[in-house]
Amino acid sequence: GAVVSQHPSWVICKSGTSVKIECRSLDFQATTMFWYRQFPKQSLMLMATSNEGSKATYEQGVEKDKFLINHASLTLSTLTVTSAHPEDSSFYICSAANRPAGLAGISDTQYFGPGTRLTVL
């Protein structure tokens, strides 16, 4: 259980185009999903928190107009990198929190997708 998928697994695009990445929780519902960015040989940097039915919460320094997040349902969140440039090339990883019934909050575990490698030429 607790499987998170991402699509696509890798994408190459031209500078100036937009790229959409999907994150799905396959066997559980997630009111909250998270988007991370990881540079080579570095740790994960939280970009934003995606909340079902409401606006995403962005971390300081992350441009919300550039990284559009939509959490359309309890199993799907999308990240759109708009007008991508080479410096946006990175490994993007999403996660979804699986909340055990009756233990709201403290026992949440984040399960991660396999990641999407974006290369902008």
Add this chain to the structure above:
Amino acid sequence: AQSVAQPEDQVNVAEGNPLTVKCTYSVSGNPYLFWYVQYPNRGLQFLLKYITGDNLVKGSYGFEAEFNKSQTSFHLKKPSALVSDSALYFCAVRAAGNKLTFGGGTRVLVKP
């Protein structure tokens, strides 16, 4: 603000020997601690977590971690390492809003 430190960039161990990956944390309030493993070009896989209760937490693939409140540590351990354990390991602490703050990661190399 919470923080996590993994003091070793890389740990080398021979197959069959014990493996320890160190993690210390700083957080206000009760610490909720996690360990994840990442294989090349993959997302993170959940290994184990400490929320409350027994200080020794057992997780996936034979890993365990010991929570030490006085030393603010949450070291990951495995009694007998396998070559397939070679990967990147991340310690994380959960903050408000279920946000995770990650350590810098420790690369484990298990040699046959």
